Amino acid sequence: MIKRRPFTTASLWLSILVHPNHTPSGELLTRRHLDGDHTWYDNVYIVSPVHWLTEKRGKTLDLGLRIEIQPMDTHCHNISLGLYQKEINRIPHFLVHTYSSHPMATERIQFICRALREQVGLVDAPDLPGWLLFPCGSTHRRALRRSFLDLCKLETNAALQMPVLSAHDKKAECPLSLTPQGDGLYAIHAATVTDKSIRRVSALARGYAKLCDMDVGPSESNVTVSFPCKTDHHALLGLLMYRAQNIRATMQEQEVSKGRGVLSAPTNQD
Amino acid sequence: MKPMTSRQRVLAALHNDEVDRTPVCNPTSVATVELMDLVDASFPEANRDGEKMARLAATSYTELGFDSIMPVFSIIQESSALGCDMQWEQKDNWPTVRMASPIWSTPEDIHIPSDWLLHPDVQCVLDAIRILRREFKDEVAIIGKTMGPWTLGYHFFGVEKFLLMSYDDPGQTKKCLDLMKKVTIDFGRAQIDAGADALTLPDHATGDLVSGDYYRRYLRDLHCEFVNDIPIPLILHICGRTLDRMDYIAETGMSAFHYDSKNEPFESMDIVKDRIALVGNINNPETLYSKTPEFVREEVYSNLDAHIPLIGPECAIPLQTPIENLKEIPKAVADWHKDKDRLSTKAPLTDQQT
Numbered sequence: 001m002i003k004r005r006p007f008t009t010a011s012l013w014l015s016i017l018v019h020p021n022h023t024p025s026g027e028l029l030t031r032r033h034l035d036g037d038h039t040w041y042d043n044v045y046i047v048s049p050v051h052w053l054t055e056k057r058g059k060t061l062d063l064g065l066r067i068e069i070q071p072m073d074t075h076c077h078n079i080s081l082g083l084y085q086k087e088i089n090r091i092p093h094f095l096v097h098t099y100s101s102h103p104m105a106t107e108r109i110q111f112i113c114r115a116l117r118e119q120v121g122l123v124d125a126p127d128l129p130g131w132l133l134f135p136c137g138s139t140h141r142r143a144l145r146r147s148f149l150d151l152c153k154l155e156t157n158a159a160l161q162m163p164v165l166s167a168h169d170k171k172a173e174c175p176l177s178l179t180p181q182g183d184g185l186y187a188i189h190a191a192t193v194t195d196k197s198i199r200r201v202s203a204l205a206r207g208y209a210k211l212c213d214m215d216v217g218p219s220e221s222n223v224t225v226s227f228p229c230k231t232d233h234h235a236l237l238g239l240l241m242y243r244a245q246n247i248r249a250t251m252q253e254q255e256v257s258k259g260r261g262v263l264s265a266p267t268n269q270d
Numbered sequence: 271m272k273p274m275t276s277r278q279r280v281l282a283a284l285h286n287d288e289v290d291r292t293p294v295c296n297p298t299s300v301a302t303v304e305l306m307d308l309v310d311a312s313f314p315e316a317n318r319d320g321e322k323m324a325r326l327a328a329t330s331y332t333e334l335g336f337d338s339i340m341p342v343f344s345i346i347q348e349s350s351a352l353g354c355d356m357q358w359e360q361k362d363n364w365p366t367v368r369m370a371s372p373i374w375s376t377p378e379d380i381h382i383p384s385d386w387l388l389h390p391d392v393q394c395v396l397d398a399i400r401i402l403r404r405e406f407k408d409e410v411a412i413i414g415k416t417m418g419p420w421t422l423g424y425h426f427f428g429v430e431k432f433l434l435m436s437y438d439d440p441g442q443t444k445k446c447l448d449l450m451k452k453v454t455i456d457f458g459r460a461q462i463d464a465g466a467d468a469l470t471l472p473d474h475a476t477g478d479l480v481s482g483d484y485y486r487r488y489l490r491d492l493h494c495e496f497v498n499d500i501p502i503p504l505i506l507h508i509c510g511r512t513l514d515r516m517d518y519i520a521e522t523g524m525s526a527f528h529y530d531s532k533n534e535p536f537e538s539m540d541i542v543k544d545r546i547a548l549v550g551n552i553n554n555p556e557t558l559y560s561k562t563p564e565f566v567r568e569e570v571y572s573n574l575d576a577h578i579p580l581i582g583p584e585c586a587i588p589l590q591t592p593i594e595n596l597k598e599i600p601k602a603v604a605d606w607h608k609d610k611d612r613l614s615t616k617a618p619l620t621d622q623q624t
Contacts, residue, residue, distance in 0.1 A: 057332040059308060065562060066592040071303040071362035078312070078361055080303040100307035261303070261589030262555055263364050265476045265509040266345070266424040 063095055068145040070152040071261065076108040083148045085139065086131075092139040093131040094122065096148075108156050115151040118160045120144065121235040136184075136231035143212035146250070147239055163238025169245055172200035176245070178237055184227035185217075186237065200245075207244030210251070212236070276337035277467060280411035283547055283579045284468055284503040284525040291607045292574060292581055294336045294600045295549055297413060297470040297505045297528045299343035299586035303362055304593055305329045313589070314358040317344050317365055318390065320397025328402065331410045334593070335600035336582070339406070341398040342415035343586065345472055348453050349417075349425040351389035352382065362589055372428035377445040380426075382452055387460050395457075396464040403465030411468065413505070414461035418473025418496075419450035420489060426450070433479065436488065447492060458500040468503040470528065471496060477510030477532065485515040490522060497523040505549065509585060513537060520545035531557075531569075531584045535576035549580035552599065559588040563598035570602035 064086030072078045079100035086093050096112050098105050116122045116132055122144075125131040134140055154160075165186075166177035174192040181187055188205055190197035201223050205216045208225045212233075217224030227233060243250045271290045274282065279293040306312040309329060311322035327341035344365050350356050355368040374380055386392065395414070402412050417425075423432040423446060436443040458469050473493070475485050496504060503525035511532040512519070519527050520542040527546050529538055531553035538548055552558060552569045573581055581603055587596070 060304075060333045060593050060597070062594075065594065069303070069590050069592075071590050072360060080307050080361075082304060098307060099304050101310065261362050261364070262559070263299075263586040263588070265478075266367075266369070266421055266429060266474050 060099070061097075063097055064093075067094075067141055068148050070149060073108065073152055075152075075155045076104050077102050079105055079108070081109070081112065081152060083145065085141070088125075088128065091133060091137045092141075093125050093128060093133050094144065095131050104156075111154075111156045112148075112151055115154060115160055116148070119151060119163055119235055119239050120147045121233055134229075134231075134233075136227075136229040136233075138227075138229040138231070140212065140227075140229075140233070140236065143233075143236055143240060146211055146243060146254075147236065150239070150243070163235050163241070165234060165238050165241070167241050167245065169197075169200050169204075171203075172197040176200060176204055178225075178241075180232055180234065181224070182232070184230045184232055186225050187217075188223045188225065203247070204241075204244055207247035207250075208237070208240070210247055211240050211244050275408065276331065276410040277408050277412075280337050280413075280580070281467060281503070284505070286544055286547060286579070289579075292579065292603055293338070293411075294603055295338045295411070295413075295580040295582045296330055296336050296340050297338075297507060297526070297549060297582065298415075298472075299340060300330045300334060300336065300583065300596060301326050301343050301589065302587065302591050302593065302596070303589050305333065306361060308333070312361040313343075313363070314360065314365060317347075317358070318394055320394040321401060323394055323398035324401040324405075327398065328405075331406070334596045337600075338411040338413050339402055340413040340415065340470065341402060342395050342470075345415075345417055345421060346425070347391050347395055348422065348457055350391040351386050352426070352453070354425050364586075364589070367425040369424060369428045372426060372431060374426045375431070377442060377449060380446065380449045382449075382456075386453075387456060392457065392460070396460055399461055399464035399466050412466055413468045413470055414458070414464075414466035415470040415472065416454050416458040416461065416500075418454055418471050418489070418506075419447040419492065420473045420475050422450045422453055423447065424474065436484070440487070443488065447488065451492060451495070454496060455499045458496070458504075462500070462502055466502065468505060468525065469500060470505045470507055471524070472507040472528075475508055475515070477508075477512050477514075477530070482512075482514030482518065486518045490518045493519075493522040493524060507550075507585070513541060516541040522546075526580065528582075529584070535573045535578050539576050539578065547579040549578070549582050550584045551578065552581070552583045554584055554587055554591075558583055558591050558595050561595070563594055563601075566595050566598040567602040567605075570599055571606055574603065574606045 063084040066082045067085045068083040070081040079098050082097050084095045096109050122132040125133050169176045178186040188201050205223045205225050208214045209216050214225040274290045279289050282289045283293050309325045311326040316322040316326045323341045327339050330336045331339050349367045355371040358365045505526040506524045507528040509530050526549050528550045531551050557565050
């Protein structure tokens, strides 16, 4: 069975290059991909090196704001993967995009999008192929950025397990769990109540507040966190539970990666 | 005024001549990881292969809409050619000299081989400039880069040792600078032969470590010499707060000073007046890297309002900078001029309207 590969953002600029008015030099290749019972084809226009300079103009796209980037995806030939956000009818839409024309790029983006659906709870935007959105229509930008970077650490086609709302906590010496209360409200509790576990429950709540912009409940006996959108996001919370438990290390990791690629004066270099 | 090409616009601004609109110029790098993917020319190869270097650098003009192309992304090409211990890094980071392992200690150690310009890490820069000149002809300004002797001193002697030498033994320091200036001149002239229109000359007498008086004592005269010895427009680059030395810099005869966002545009223009053009000031780590296009536009406007002659980022931009923020710079310049033209051609209000 032969099918055309459905349109994807990764191949958008490639298809632009295949424009009939744009073939003074170079080579038009048809790439073949095998995917189960299906065979997919892509057209790729390979421009000869010298003509990259003058012929390839204005190929960057208006994709809205780039809210996160994985600069070097070690699971896909070190390509960069960007997460973009655009408001359409005041609803934030998200797109995973790469400017790389590497043959594996499309498959990689499809995997990351699948992971964002299954592990974060994003859904396909109804009128905009390739774009995703939260069912609640909120941005949850901070949580999404962290989730995106974590999902980029998975190998393409790694098994995606549904995140769970419970995890063992080393410092509490017992499991910590979130219990959905409805309307985006979650109660946090420890399996065993000790001084240590009480402190860890509060620490987990603060971790979620920092990672997901959640509100922490006022009651000391029953610590809660809630999303301002008043919608449940089980998958997102499950995915980020480990990060919320280790919030200090997460913040440090973010600081370090933020400084990478920023050129400092020689006086500030080692 | 007749519309100018990008090259004419940049060169006119560097010569303090009239321009059709303020040029957008990057005296240092605007390479990003996404642009590397777009043209399949990534670090570290794009720092060592002339064809890839040219391809990546060209995106400044073809994708971002700047009026200039600057292919020398890093500050280490000469140092690598002369034997420094290098860390070339990966796609997402800058190559650096391992300054903890300096190669020279005294002026007597300084040895510049007669054939040092044939080193591959120098030749790739010359190749890139030749390719860009051949492909773009007179369309866009091609800016090269040659490092000043103060920065070379950090690389060859180590930052701490070089600075201590400058405190303890000014005579020896001046001797070192005098010997190392050959590197700056040789590389600058070679880039002119390859087709460069102007050269950035970074010399990191930075505001945090070196005073304005230091600049006057050690570097002002040397920089005047470069103006005589390298016969194309020179753009001096020094990071940090540099208001205390801008007056001296303006005396050197250099065409432009690439200045940091730590200096206010109006304050800086007050000092240099029309003795030297200013370029830069758009903040990198906070604005271009972390904020949104509206904030970029705000900074562009504050530079244009202060009559800064060339608009651009303050230094080499972070490699993860979003493309939309870079594209906002030329857009904001165009819009500012459109608004200004509209205001200047608006008919005066009648009595009834007032």
